[in-house]
Amino acid sequence: MRTVFIGAHEEPNGVNSYTYNLALELKKRGKASTVISFGSCNKKTEYNGVPIKQYKTIGGTMTSIPLLYLMSLPYLIKHRKEIDIVMYQTVMFSVIPSLIISLCGLKSCSIIHSLAEDSPKRGVFMKFILKLCTKVSLLFQKNTITVSYAKAEEIFNRYHKKCEVIPCGVYMPEDKVIKSNILKQNNIIEGKYFLTIGRIDPIKNYETLIDAFKKHEHGSYKLVIAGDYNNSYGNSLVKRANSCKDIIFIGSVQGDTKAALLKHCFAYCLVSSSEGLPIALLEGLSYGKIPIVTQIPAIKEVLSKYHVGLWSRVHDVDDLIKNMLTIETDYDSLKWQEETAKDIIRQNYTWPHICDLYLKFCTKIK
Numbered sequence: 001m002r003t004v005f006i007g008a009h010e011e012p013n014g015v016n017s018y019t020y021n022l023a024l025e026l027k028k029r030g031k032a033s034t035v036i037s038f039g040s041c042n043k044k045t046e047y048n049g050v051p052i053k054q055y056k057t058i059g060g061t062m063t064s065i066p067l068l069y070l071m072s073l074p075y076l077i078k079h080r081k082e083i084d085i086v087m088y089q090t091v092m093f094s095v096i097p098s099l100i101i102s103l104c105g106l107k108s109c110s111i112i113h114s115l116a117e118d119s120p121k122r123g124v125f126m127k128f129i130l131k132l133c134t135k136v137s138l139l140f141q142k143n144t145i146t147v148s149y150a151k152a153e154e155i156f157n158r159y160h161k162k163c164e165v166i167p168c169g170v171y172m173p174e175d176k177v178i179k180s181n182i183l184k185q186n187n188i189i190e191g192k193y194f195l196t197i198g199r200i201d202p203i204k205n206y207e208t209l210i211d212a213f214k215k216h217e218h219g220s221y222k223l224v225i226a227g228d229y230n231n232s233y234g235n236s237l238v239k240r241a242n243s244c245k246d247i248i249f250i251g252s253v254q255g256d257t258k259a260a261l262l263k264h265c266f267a268y269c270l271v272s273s274s275e276g277l278p279i280a281l282l283e284g285l286s287y288g289k290i291p292i293v294t295q296i297p298a299i300k301e302v303l304s305k306y307h308v309g310l311w312s313r314v315h316d317v318d319d320l321i322k323n324m325l326t327i328e329t330d331y332d333s334l335k336w337q338e339e340t341a342k343d344i345i346r347q348n349y350t351w352p353h354i355c356d357l358y359l360k361f362c363t364k365i366k
Contacts, residue, residue, distance in 0.1 A: 001031050001032075001084045001085070001359075001362065002031070002032040002033060002034070002082060002083050002084050002085075003023070003026060003031075003032075003033045003034075003083075003084065003085045003086070003087055003362075004033070004034045004035075004036060004072075004076065004083050004085075004086050004087070005019045005022070005023055005033065005034070005035045005036070005087050005089065006035075006036045006068065006069060006072050006086060006087070006088055006089060007019070007036075007037075007038075007065050007068060007069070007088055007089025007090055008020065008035055008037045008038075008089055009037060009038060009039065009061070009064075010037050010038065010039030010040065010054055011039075011252075011254075012047055012254075013252065013254055014198065014199055014279060014280070015113050015199075015276075015279065016037075017279060018111075018113070018147070018168055018169075018279070019035055019037075019087075019089060020035060020047045020050065021169065021170075021171070021351050022169075022351070022354065022355065022358060023035050023047070023050045024047065024048050024049075024050050024351070025351045025352060025354070025355040026355060026358075027048075027049055027050050029355065031359075033050060034050070034051050034052070034053065035047065035050060035051070035052045035053070036052075036053050036054075036055070036068065036072045036075065037052055037053070037054045037055070037068075038054065038055055038056075038057040038064045038065070038067070038068045039054045039055075039056065039057075040056065041054070041056050042054065042055055042056045053075065055067075055068055055071050055072070057071075065089070065090055065092075065093055066093040069088065069093055069094060069096075069097040070096075070097060072097070073097060073100060073101070076101050076104070076106060077101070077104050080101070080104045080105060080106055083106055084107065084362075085106075085107050085108065085109065085362060085365060086098070086101060086106055086107070086108040086109075087108070087109050087110070087111065087145075088108060088109070088110040088111070089110075089111055090110065090111070090112070091110040091111070091112050091134065091137045091138060091141050091144055092116065092130075092133050092134055092137050093133075093137070094108070094110045094137065094141060095136065095137050095140045095141060098110070098140075098141060099140070107143075107365050107366070108141075108143065109141075109143035109144065109145060109361075109365055110137075110141050110143070110144055110145070111144070111145040111146065111147070111166075112144065112145070112146045112147075112151065112155060112163065112276070113146075113147055113151075113168075113276040113277075114151070114274065114275065114276040115130075115134065115154070115155070115158075116130045116134070117130040117131045117134070118203070118274050119201070119202070119203055120202040120203055120273075121201070121202055121203075121233075134159065135159055138155075138159050138161040142366060143164075143364075143365050143366065144161065144163045144164070145163060145164050145165070145166050145361065146163040146164075146165060146166075146276065147165070147166065147167050147168050147276045147277040148165065148167060148275075148276060148277040148297075148298045148301050149165050149301055150297030150298045150300070150301045151163075151276050151277070151297075151298060152165050153297075154297070164361050164364070166354060166357045166358055166361060167277050167348070167349060167354060167357075168276075168277045168278075168279045168282060168349070168354070169282070169349050169350055169351040169353065169354035170279065170282045170283050170286050170345060170349060170350065170351070171286075171350065171351055172286055172342070172345065172346065172350060173259065173262075173263070173286055173287055178256050178259050178260045178263060179256050180255075180256040180257045180259070180260040182250070182253070182257045182260050182261060183260060183261075183264060186224075186248050186250065188222060188224060188248065188264075189220070189222075190264040191264060191265075191266050192220055192221055192222065192266060193221060193222040193223065193224045193248075193264075193265055193266055194213065194221065194222070194223045194224070194265065194266060194267050194268075194269050194292070194324065195224045195226070195261055195262065195265035195266075195267070195268055195269065195284070195289075196209060196223075196224070196225055196226070196268070196269040196270060196271075196280075197226040197227060197253065197258065197261065197262075197280050197283070197284075198226075198227050198270075198278075198280045199227060199228075200225075200227040200228060200229045200231060200233060200234040200237070201233065202233050203272055203273055203274055204270075204271070204272050205271045205272060205273055205294070205314065205315060206225060206237050206271075207236075207237060207240055208271050208315050208316070208317055208320060209223070209225075209269055209271050209320065210223070210225075210237060210240050210241050210244075210247060211240075211317045212317045212320035212321045212324060213244070213246075213247060213324065214241070214243070214244045214247070215317065215321060216321040216324055216325055217325075218246060218324070218328075219328070221246070221266065221328065222246045222247070222248055223246065223247045223248070224248050224250060224261065224265070225237070225247070225248070225249050225250065226250040226251070226252070226253045226258070226261060227250075227251070227252060228251060228252040229249050229251065234249075237249075258283075262283060262284060262286075262287045262289065263287055265284075265287075265289060266327070267289060267290050267291070267292055267310075267327050268281070268284030268285075268287075268289040268290070268291050268292070269291070269292045269293075270284075270291065270292075270293050270294070270299065271292070271293070271294045271312065271314075271320065272294060272296065272299075272314075273294070273296065273314045273315070274296060274298075275296060275298040275299060276298060277298050277301070277302070278298065278299065278302075281293070281299065281302060282302070282345060282349050284341075285302075285308075285341040285342065285344055285345050285349075286341075286342065286345045287342075288338035288339060288341050288342045289338070289341060290308075290309070290310070290327060290334055290337045290338060290341070291303065291308065291309045291310070291341070292309070292310045292312070292320070292323050292324065292327070293309050293310070293311060293312070294311070294312055294313065294314050295311050295312070295313055295314070296314065302344065302348075302349075303344070306340055306343075306344055308337045308340050308341055308344065309337075310323035310326060310327060310334075311323070
């Protein structure tokens with residue numbers, strides 16, 4: 001069985017890691033897969049042995065993805081006899097390409113990680129357009145995946161569309177020497193910093209995290225924010241944190257640099273107002289880190305039944321301060337959560353388990 005994944009960015013971070021790692025797990029099982037991505041140039045490359053065909057596109061994600069879907073059509077039609085399933089990485093924009101390839105006998109599906117209209121960056125008119133596009137897309141796309149039961153319920157309530165749930169996943173950390181001097185470079189002490197990693201976007205509410213850290217007596221602890229902050233929101237965060245030398249912006253991280261930050265942090269923070277299923281949270285849990293999180297459905301789905309995590313309401317600085325102080329002063333009584341955090345991943349969110357769910361889903365695709 002061969003799957004072609006279309007729509008990932010050239011950097012295998014964040015939400016894009018879903019595509020690359022599912023393709024990698026399929027490869028490990030002897031099932032061919034190819035990733036068609038967009039990036040800064042046309043090239044053929046690979047990700048741990050998974051072939052990648054990259055197209056150069058223009059503009060941001062909202063223009064690059066529909067362009068990529070159309071640009072990939074000649075490849076799909078040419079290789080139609082070798083391909084079993086095409087997975088589009090968004091439901092939006094996939095309608096026309098999926099209809100075209102269906103005429104060539106190809107099966108397709110699409111995935112929803114989050115709903116674009118929920119981003120606080122969107123104005124009223126743009127939210128209306130995005131909702132309309134999503135509604136039309138869901139009417140035509142028969143096979144749709146989403147990454148959490150919370151998101152599936154939200155999609156059904158909003159659009160009356162049932163989705164198959166195949167969660168995000170991670171690999172458990174390898175027992176190896178991590179080659180990175182990121183802590184030394186930034187004067188960060190092992191076990192003495194709160195960490196958050198992810199896309200620098202208003203939906204992540206980093207300003208709430210910064211305000212809570214600045215307003216409480218954090219002593220020798222630091223707050224490390226890892227993600228590409230070269231955008232208007234990121235610049236506003238840097239200005240907001242400017243008076244506090246203990247808040248450090250690292251920039252985008254991957255590989256051993258990310259592993260070093262995760263392995264040695266004191267606690268992992270995720271204070272978003274909306275998520276599909278946060279891969280960043282799963283990564284933190286895989287390292288056994290106690291999570292400081294917001295009370296939103298996708299995070300509750302992962303943690304609630306295990307009674308893990310320190311919880312705050314969205315945008316509530318006082319709640320967040322209380323949680324930071326709790327873990328700083330009462331860490332020993334919370335330490336049991338570390339092994340439970342790892343168990344959550346081992347039992348539910350490893351890539352071999354996610355791959356099993358995907359292969360089962362493939363038998364249902366029409």
